[in-house]
Amino acid sequence: xxxxxxxxxxxxxxxxxxxxxxxxxxxxxxxxxxxxxRVAVRDLSRPRPVELDPALLTTDPEAxxxxxxxxxxxxxxxxxxxxxxxxxxxxxxxxxxVTANKAxxxxxGQEIAAAAAARGVYVLIExxxxxxxxxxxxxxxxxxxxxxxxxxxxxxxxxxYILTRMADEGALYGTVLADAQALGYAEAxxxxxxxxxxxxxxxxxxxxxxxxxxxxxxxxxTEGISGLQARDVSYADQLGFRVKLLAVAxxxxxxxxxxxxxxxxxxxxLVPKDHPLAGVNGVNNAILVEGDPVGRVxxxxxxxxxxxxxxxxxxxxxxxxxxxxxxxxxxxxxxLLAAGSWRRxxxxxxxxxxxxxxxxxxxxxxxxxxxxxGSCFGQExxxxxxxxxxxxxxxxxEIVVIxxxxxxxxxxxxxxxxxxxxxxxxxxxxxxxx
Amino acid sequence: xxxxxxxxxxxxxxxxxxxxxxxxxxxxxxxxxxxxxRVAVRDLSRPRPVELDPALLTTDPEAxxxxxxxxxxxxxxxxxxxxxxxxxxxxxxxxxxVTANKAxxxxxGQEIAAAAAARGVYVLIExxxxxxxxxxxxxxxxxxxxxxxxxxxxxxxxxxYILTRMADEGALYGTVLADAQALGYAEAxxxxxxxxxxxxxxxxxxxxxxxxxxxxxxxxxTEGISGLQARDVSYADQLGFRVKLLAVAxxxxxxxxxxxxxxxxxxxxLVPKDHPLAGVNGVNNAILVEGDPVGRVxxxxxxxxxxxxxxxxxxxxxxxxxxxxxxxxxxxxxxLLAAGSWRRxxxxxxxxxxxxxxxxxxxxxxxxxxxxxGSCFGQExxxxxxxxxxxxxxxxxEIVVIxxxxxxxxxxxxxxxxxxxxxxxxxxxxxxxx
Numbered sequence: 001x002x003x004x005x006x007x008x009x010x011x012x013x014x015x016x017x018x019x020x021x022x023x024x025x026x027x028x029x030x031x032x033x034x035x036x037x038r039v040a041v042r043d044l045s046r047p048r049p050v051e052l053d054p055a056l057l058t059t060d061p062e063a064x065x066x067x068x069x070x071x072x073x074x075x076x077x078x079x080x081x082x083x084x085x086x087x088x089x090x091x092x093x094x095x096x097x098v099t100a101n102k103a104x105x106x107x108x109g110q111e112i113a114a115a116a117a118a119r120g121v122y123v124l125i126e127x128x129x130x131x132x133x134x135x136x137x138x139x140x141x142x143x144x145x146x147x148x149x150x151x152x153x154x155x156x157x158x159x160x161y162i163l164t165r166m167a168d169e170g171a172l173y174g175t176v177l178a179d180a181q182a183l184g185y186a187e188a189x190x191x192x193x194x195x196x197x198x199x200x201x202x203x204x205x206x207x208x209x210x211x212x213x214x215x216x217x218x219x220x221x222t223e224g225i226s227g228l229q230a231r232d233v234s235y236a237d238q239l240g241f242r243v244k245l246l247a248v249a250x251x252x253x254x255x256x257x258x259x260x261x262x263x264x265x266x267x268x269x270l271v272p273k274d275h276p277l278a279g280v281n282g283v284n285n286a287i288l289v290e291g292d293p294v295g296r297v298x299x300x301x302x303x304x305x306x307x308x309x310x311x312x313x314x315x316x317x318x319x320x321x322x323x324x325x326x327x328x329x330x331x332x333x334x335x336l337l338a339a340g341s342w343r344r345x346x347x348x349x350x351x352x353x354x355x356x357x358x359x360x361x362x363x364x365x366x367x368x369x370x371x372x373x374g375s376c377f378g379q380e381x382x383x384x385x386x387x388x389x390x391x392x393x394x395x396x397x398e399i400v401v402i403x404x405x406x407x408x409x410x411x412x413x414x415x416x417x418x419x420x421x422x423x424x425x426x427x428x429x430x431x432x433x434x
Numbered sequence: 435x436x437x438x439x440x441x442x443x444x445x446x447x448x449x450x451x452x453x454x455x456x457x458x459x460x461x462x463x464x465x466x467x468x469x470x471x472r473v474a475v476r477d478l479s480r481p482r483p484v485e486l487d488p489a490l491l492t493t494d495p496e497a498x499x500x501x502x503x504x505x506x507x508x509x510x511x512x513x514x515x516x517x518x519x520x521x522x523x524x525x526x527x528x529x530x531x532v533t534a535n536k537a538x539x540x541x542x543g544q545e546i547a548a549a550a551a552a553r554g555v556y557v558l559i560e561x562x563x564x565x566x567x568x569x570x571x572x573x574x575x576x577x578x579x580x581x582x583x584x585x586x587x588x589x590x591x592x593x594x595y596i597l598t599r600m601a602d603e604g605a606l607y608g609t610v611l612a613d614a615q616a617l618g619y620a621e622a623x624x625x626x627x628x629x630x631x632x633x634x635x636x637x638x639x640x641x642x643x644x645x646x647x648x649x650x651x652x653x654x655x656t657e658g659i660s661g662l663q664a665r666d667v668s669y670a671d672q673l674g675f676r677v678k679l680l681a682v683a684x685x686x687x688x689x690x691x692x693x694x695x696x697x698x699x700x701x702x703x704l705v706p707k708d709h710p711l712a713g714v715n716g717v718n719n720a721i722l723v724e725g726d727p728v729g730r731v732x733x734x735x736x737x738x739x740x741x742x743x744x745x746x747x748x749x750x751x752x753x754x755x756x757x758x759x760x761x762x763x764x765x766x767x768x769x770l771l772a773a774g775s776w777r778r779x780x781x782x783x784x785x786x787x788x789x790x791x792x793x794x795x796x797x798x799x800x801x802x803x804x805x806x807x808g809s810c811f812g813q814e815x816x817x818x819x820x821x822x823x824x825x826x827x828x829x830x831x832e833i834v835v836i837x838x839x840x841x842x843x844x845x846x847x848x849x850x851x852x853x854x855x856x857x858x859x860x861x862x863x864x865x866x867x868x
Binding site: 016019020026027028029030031126132133134137138141142143144145146147212254276279291292293294295296297298299300301302305306307308310311312313314315318319322323325326327331332333334335336337342 | 450453454460461462463464465560566567568571572575576577578579580581646688710713725726727728729730731732733734735736739740741742744745746747748749752753756757759760761765766767768769770771776
């Protein structure tokens with residue numbers, strides 16, 4: 001049985017997919033049953049890293065979607081539109097879709113999933129999170145017996161590359177960003193990566209799968225690394241931590257009506273050096289899933305790149321091809337692979353969530369400062385793990401506080417009181433701590 | 435749609451499975467469609483960690499297999515027989531099987547797979563390797579686009595616990611083994627773990643899935659950790675390595691007739707401290723898969739225990755339950771989930787494989803010894819990375835050599851010449867190095 005593949009986009013990932021399909025030897029034999037039938041590109045004349053029959057190319061993506069020889073539509077063009085419309089168009093045409101487009105899925109995932117369920121087709125998204133790392137399929141197909149307590153991860157390679165070099169070299173954020181741009185690890189406009197938006201897209205997707213219901217992407221508290229100072233990376237190191245941009249989705253209990261309460265967020269975080277995520281360096285990604293009864297499992301690997309991402313795209317194609325052999329194109333959907341919503345989820349008020357914190361204060365270098373800061377925390381019942389004076393010169397000092405796990409609202413109240421102390425010149429940094 | 439589950443065995447894993455099935459809230463909704471219909475136990479009167487309707491229990495496992503209310507048979511009794519016969523009996527009755535039994539699958543996997551394929555049922559084995567870590571499903575369903583170059587892993591928790599404590603505390607093998615036995619991490623008869631047999635079972639299974647064909651379990655070169663000395667763990671540490679019991683399956687090319695050549699082996703190995711497997715400690719497991727184009731992905735988590743293993747067993751049950759919704763019990767098999775063989779594989783002659791080596795020699799403490807050892811290696815064109823004299827007292831010295839990657843036959847020839855040198859009193863240790 002031959003299965004026709006239509007490709008929307010022939011950039012690095014699309015070319016990677018085409019390369020796999022054109023050289024099936026040594027791969028799973030099902031790869032040999034996939035046939036690239038039509039490829040939509042923006043510019044027919046542009047040179048390609050992969051050789052394709054020119055007759056396959058078209059500049060009309062709808063022609064790919066509606067080609068009767070195309071059974072599965074692969075969307076690797078990126079961007080919100082026309083990607084979203086083309087995905088919906090393929091679903092309407094009764095075709096399963098494979099996409100690497102995290103932005104579309106994070107924003108329009110529920111609309112797309114509803115359309116796919118109604119039409120009885122799959123929309124698979126392994127490549128949207130973690131590049132080549134199998135994480136979407138395992139969440140859907142290997143961890144369903146669990147009550148998921150937390151999904152946390154390093155899911156943006158650009159920021160992890162920058163943070164790794166800042167930690168290893170004591171380098172400044174701006175310097176490393178410029179290097180990353182020169183090396184192609186960061187975009188010319190790096191905002192989506194360094195401000196945390198890309199990681200927020202991905203954790204929204206992971207949360208939806210882990211907890212069985214969508215969360216509002218735009219309401220996810222998101223903090224990037226563009227304001228991170230080399231000094232805090234260095235202090236963290238001295239205190240036994242690595243600074244990582246973590247994306248976290250954590251269960252906070254269940255409402256009386258069964259709605260799952262989730263604390264979902266993205267922020268730079270101090271990770272203890274003996275934690276499995278602390279050793280994830282460079283452009284690698286890792287996702288830690290904690291559940292009952294599995295405990296802690298982690299998935300690690302290359303978070304981006306043509307080859308790894310194409311591996312994930314073709315895995316999704318194979319899953320659709322494989323399941324077609326069970327019951328033909330008009331059969332029922334496998335509920336694990338289709339991964340529809342099965343409960344309502346909502347984001348909790350960040351003020352009531354509990355976290356550990358790292359705080360750096362610039363203060364006067366006077367006796368009693370640490371005591372006064374400690375009193376402010378004490379009045380809000382914020383328990384302190386350590387308080388360390390790091391530098392003192394010219395009448396100024398730097399004080400770093402690490403708290404125990406405390407309610408966010410109480411921490412913020414204490415911080416307001418601290419900022420108002422005459423000794424405190426500035427709240428220079430405030431980061432989360434695992 | 436309700437799906438009847440029959441359980442063969444109600445030990446720790448069986449009880450863990452029963453506990454999940456009896457409390458579906460908060461898990462994937464498909465769990466709520468599973469009904470425990472019959473449970474085979476050895477002794478009806480023994481107290482259980484999980485409360486079950488006594489009417490479910492029987493001492494006759496065939497009664498479970500042939501109960502018409504049982505759709506899926508879950509074998510968690512362990513041991514070769516009657517487990518193998520019961521699995522075959524369930525297949526003959528047209529029932530899919532889930533098993534955690536690595537010993538049966540490593541030895542009789544091809545017989546069982548052939549029977550399952552002929553009868554059109556699944557035999558799923560996620561729990562057989564890596565406890566709760568999703569590794570079987572990802573190999574089958576997420577990495578099929580790849581040409582797998584190597585699968586390597588720490589897949590025995592008992593030995594990893596022992597090695598971790600030997601490294602962290604400088605403790606002796608025998609001391610830690612006794613502790614591990616007292617803590618329940620090692621069996622009273624620890625041979626299957628410490629001699630590497632359990633890891634060999636598991637790498638045989640992983641190789642079969644990664645390369646699409648079975649290898650002869652009994653022919654896998656297997657070396658355990660029972661002869662490992664604390665001194666070598668300490669020297670390895672000083673040279674920048676952790677000693678781990680690695681199981682490896684590596685592609686060595688393809689015969690003209692398409693047969694895949696594999697180097698499969700289990701042995702204590704020096705792992706560079708910056709390698710992802712070096713940080714896997716205690717009873718945790720991790721499996722690293724290297725493929726083209728995915729690169730390196732790693733799967734990490736608890737390698738044993740009732741909860742993690744039950745999580746994997748129920749994942750398999752859910753996969754069978756999910757796919758039954760596609761086409762009903764008489765539909766075709768999903769070739770990815772069924773994971774039949776698709777090419778012949780054979781083990782290569784170990785003498786022609788290439789590895790790095792760690793060698794510890796007891797020698798006389800005389801000028802020129804290192805030179806004479808170096809000459810022996812040179813004559814066999816064995817390239818040396820480092821040669822270090824560690825101790826010298828009473829006219830004796832200890833010399834540790836780490837080679838570059840060399841052909842095994844040449845290394846062994848050099849070793850024979852070295853052992854015959856008058857200066858060399860003993861070849862005290864010989865380990866592989868990553």
